Amino acid sequence: MTYVYPKNVETMKRAAKVIPCGVYGHLGPGEGCMIPSSAYPFFVSRAKGSEMWDVDGNHFIDYMCGYGPNVTGYCDEDVDRAALEQIKLGNCTTLPSHIMVDFAELLTSTVHKDWAFFAKNGGDVTSFAVMVSRYYTGKKKIIFVNNYYHGVAPWTQKPDTPGTLIDDCKHALYVDFNDVEGLKKVIAENKDDIACFISTPYMHGNFIDNVLPAEGYWQAVRKLCTENNIVLIVDDIRTGFRLSLEGSDTYFGFEADLICFCKALANGYNVSALCGKEFLRGAVSAIPYTGSYWMSAVPFAAGIANINKLKANNACEHFEKMGTRLNNGVMKTAKELGVDLRISGAPALFYWRINDELGNFLLHQEWIAECVKRGVFLTNHHNHFINLSLTPALVDKTIEICSEAMQVMVNNHPELYK
Numbered sequence: 001m002t003y004v005y006p007k008n009v010e011t012m013k014r015a016a017k018v019i020p021c022g023v024y025g026h027l028g029p030g031e032g033c034m035i036p037s038s039a040y041p042f043f044v045s046r047a048k049g050s051e052m053w054d055v056d057g058n059h060f061i062d063y064m065c066g067y068g069p070n071v072t073g074y075c076d077e078d079v080d081r082a083a084l085e086q087i088k089l090g091n092c093t094t095l096p097s098h099i100m101v102d103f104a105e106l107l108t109s110t111v112h113k114d115w116a117f118f119a120k121n122g123g124d125v126t127s128f129a130v131m132v133s134r135y136y137t138g139k140k141k142i143i144f145v146n147n148y149y150h151g152v153a154p155w156t157q158k159p160d161t162p163g164t165l166i167d168d169c170k171h172a173l174y175v176d177f178n179d180v181e182g183l184k185k186v187i188a189e190n191k192d193d194i195a196c197f198i199s200t201p202y203m204h205g206n207f208i209d210n211v212l213p214a215e216g217y218w219q220a221v222r223k224l225c226t227e228n229n230i231v232l233i234v235d236d237i238r239t240g241f242r243l244s245l246e247g248s249d250t251y252f253g254f255e256a257d258l259i260c261f262c263k264a265l266a267n268g269y270n271v272s273a274l275c276g277k278e279f280l281r282g283a284v285s286a287i288p289y290t291g292s293y294w295m296s297a298v299p300f301a302a303g304i305a306n307i308n309k310l311k312a313n314n315a316c317e318h319f320e321k322m323g324t325r326l327n328n329g330v331m332k333t334a335k336e337l338g339v340d341l342r343i344s345g346a347p348a349l350f351y352w353r354i355n356d357e358l359g360n361f362l363l364h365q366e367w368i369a370e371c372v373k374r375g376v377f378l379t380n381h382h383n384h385f386i387n388l389s390l391t392p393a394l395v396d397k398t399i400e401i402c403s404e405a406m407q408v409m410v411n412n413h414p415e416l417y418k
């Protein structure tokens, strides 16, 4: 018996009447990332640890982790206790709580940076990083890495995105990940005009196999940025606190000038942070940039408890171990069934893709849909995440479900799998 979703569909119908798209962005089916949509639930009723239950009562082991924020486990008791204690003391107050300073001290010492600036979403701090670079250098161009995602602000969009002006993108330059020669060329062609290079620590773009940095890549980028007065921005919003608690620049052996954190910072309590080096402190201080909730105390309290818990439990080792166990188990099934499964990225945020001889995505979508209908929540276009509450028993159950789903996909295609 596979899952059915009558209450999910009914709720989506209500949602579509009062909310454009029902569930907008990548959390809903509107962007085409949940295909066929009949395989997916749309609304959660509750979540705990690594598990969630939808409004029909279907149970899932969840590997999307809220697209990253669930890092310690849904409803983690230590993080929630810290947040609840802070709620009693005040959250969005006229002056910020002193706990903001405690959080900034913990964060800067953890990620080896000189200061921290807090906001709410990842896009708040990637946007600020670009503003700071432009103000500091007096230059305007931004080097992006193809297949990037840094949020939804106009400067991150492509000219053909509805609502974006060609002018919004006119200072954008593009290079490929791991392409040092391409980067040199772009710098040479735009000499004295480039404010910043912005990139995730490795390429985890959607719908594509993820790419880790080649040996020496980041060190070469660092050198080129320093030589050409280009601010080096690392967007660690997705990878932060999953590869290393010390920042992914440290993990890959170089030092970013600015680093952006968000998702795993406070286990789902809403806070993001831009952290940076001393020489940019003045530029950050000079730019008027703030928001109504950016200094709310509850997420700071949650963030402190979250980072301390990740440290106390050697979280990144756990992510690596669980991710490797899962990847090995699923790869074993794929080999037995003759399925060309590609696993990419780091085990803590792996990406799976079934390679299709025809070069399309249909077999992969079909397999992921069969996994979801049996209780493993994944999406087909985006990397998956491991969190601290994930146990070997849940991983083994996941392997069992994903293997059964793969067998179903294979049986559906005798023309491909003899």
Ligand SMILES: Cc1ncc(COP(=O)(O)O)c(C=O)c1O
Pocket (backbone or CB within 6 Å): 067, 120, 121, 122, 123, 124, 126, 149, 150, 151, 152, 200, 235, 236, 237, 238, 262
């Ligand atoms: C690498 C990266 N940068 C930036 C963002 C934007 O973060 P937010 O959606 O919190 O604005 C995301 C969100 O998924 C991301 O993965």
